Amino acid sequence: MSGKVIICRCNDVTADEIEALIDSGVTDIEEIKRLLRIGMGPCQGRTCIPLVISILARKTGKRPEEIPLPKTRVPIRPVRVGVLAGGDDE
Amino acid sequence: MSKIAVIGGGIIGVATAYELAKLGEDVILFEKNYFGSGSTFRCASGIRAQFTDEANVRLMKYAVERWERLEDELGFDINFRQTGYLFLATSEEEIEAFKANIRLQNRFGVPTRLIDMDEAKEIVPILNPEPFLAGTWNPRDGKANPFKTLFAYLFRAREMGVDAREHTEVIGFEREGDEITAVRYRSRGKAESVKVDAVLNATNAWAPTINEMAGLKRGIVPIKVYKHQLVKTELLEKGQAEPLVCPPSWNDAYIIQDGEDGGIICGAGIEHEARGLNDVEPTYDFLRGVLRYAVMMAPPLKYAHVIRQWAGFYAKTPDRNPAIGKLLEDFYISAGFSGHGFMMAPAVAQAMAELIARGRSKVPIDWEWYDPYRFERGELHTSAFQIG
Numbered sequence: 001m002s003g004k005v006i007i008c009r010c011n012d013v014t015a016d017e018i019e020a021l022i023d024s025g026v027t028d029i030e031e032i033k034r035l036l037r038i039g040m041g042p043c044q045g046r047t048c049i050p051l052v053i054s055i056l057a058r059k060t061g062k063r064p065e066e067i068p069l070p071k072t073r074v075p076i077r078p079v080r081v082g083v084l085a086g087g088d089d090e
Numbered sequence: 091m092s093k094i095a096v097i098g099g100g101i102i103g104v105a106t107a108y109e110l111a112k113l114g115e116d117v118i119l120f121e122k123n124y125f126g127s128g129s130t131f132r133c134a135s136g137i138r139a140q141f142t143d144e145a146n147v148r149l150m151k152y153a154v155e156r157w158e159r160l161e162d163e164l165g166f167d168i169n170f171r172q173t174g175y176l177f178l179a180t181s182e183e184e185i186e187a188f189k190a191n192i193r194l195q196n197r198f199g200v201p202t203r204l205i206d207m208d209e210a211k212e213i214v215p216i217l218n219p220e221p222f223l224a225g226t227w228n229p230r231d232g233k234a235n236p237f238k239t240l241f242a243y244l245f246r247a248r249e250m251g252v253d254a255r256e257h258t259e260v261i262g263f264e265r266e267g268d269e270i271t272a273v274r275y276r277s278r279g280k281a282e283s284v285k286v287d288a289v290l291n292a293t294n295a296w297a298p299t300i301n302e303m304a305g306l307k308r309g310i311v312p313i314k315v316y317k318h319q320l321v322k323t324e325l326l327e328k329g330q331a332e333p334l335v336c337p338p339s340w341n342d343a344y345i346i347q348d349g350e351d352g353g354i355i356c357g358a359g360i361e362h363e364a365r366g367l368n369d370v371e372p373t374y375d376f377l378r379g380v381l382r383y384a385v386m387m388a389p390p391l392k393y394a395h396v397i398r399q400w401a402g403f404y405a406k407t408p409d410r411n412p413a414i415g416k417l418l419e420d421f422y423i424s425a426g427f428s429g430h431g432f433m434m435a436p437a438v439a440q441a442m443a444e445l446i447a448r449g450r451s452k453v454p455i456d457w458e459w460y461d462p463y464r465f466e467r468g469e470l471h472t473s474a475f476q477i478g
Binding site for chain 2: 024040041042078079
């Protein structure tokens, strides 16, 4: 893979950036997530995490199923603050 | 050159390993999970010198000076920005207390000042000024990226020869009398040991367990672990709430715009004692409670979306000040940061490394104030002013 291939669309992270980080020795998906902010945007990693896992598997010689998913955060889908904070009458 | 084992791969352990390497020591660092997994990678990113006692004000003034130069020193982008801290008063009595804090901070060269709500509104455009009377403002306080900062220290430490291992758990010490001679550890199911001259316990919430391994009473440094949660909104345009904004009388609630993506991080002192050291489950009462405060502080937030909620630990000592110092001849502790480990790290790491390598430090740190034996002696200090 070469050129500017966007893997994480929420935070504009490219395939090159992911590969470079793995090459620098960072191979724990929880660390890759935080350094590149993959899966930390509104989509919660639905788009990017499977792609990151396949890149990580290829580069580390592991099978994709050996790579754990990063911890999922609530809420599963974005929720409006006003809904959770309640109205003035509460 | 001595062989020094640092236990704990959070910001305190990693930064101290780096400082020890700078002083020419041979360092091995152990992290049982992934780097930063304990508290550092769950923190709210704030850095402030606005404390309310001399020891913490002087230490944090020095820490901020280190933060200002850290990016150049480590050669890595850590996104440190001096966007300030703004504390807001809701009563006349609180304004008087704020004025006393400002006098103390000014005495040690921290340029905090009292501002009116017009100025506060200019600094924080989405702020609702109505509930507040005045604020204390220090433009030199700020924030940095905890992930990048930890890895900046780690990359530099490794370049300088630090053997930093993650997913490697310390399981015990070998001792001759009181002296620790080796550290036993386990990695991928295999137990090994390494001979060492000194050990630093930098495990924060996990510190009592490591103290016990060293033959000390578990409660010698009594650390209670509280779940401290955060909620973050979707990515928003920058410049709307860059400083950490906090009315302390509202249960220490605060907002701060993430320096990376502009999402607004919301915190509050709605805390639960953790059920155990694996208990980082977010709670619904916190989610609703913190957002009520956030919306009162910044009403436009109600139109934004929450995208994540997470929890970390405040590893609290009884006086909410960390335990920093020597516990045994070759066994040191730097733990119990009570929510302030990230901001204090550049100063505390240097002080601890100099203590271990040289027996004294150039850092303006009040060793008596942070003495790990003060709890045993029943001497508590006034509580360090908490919050991000």
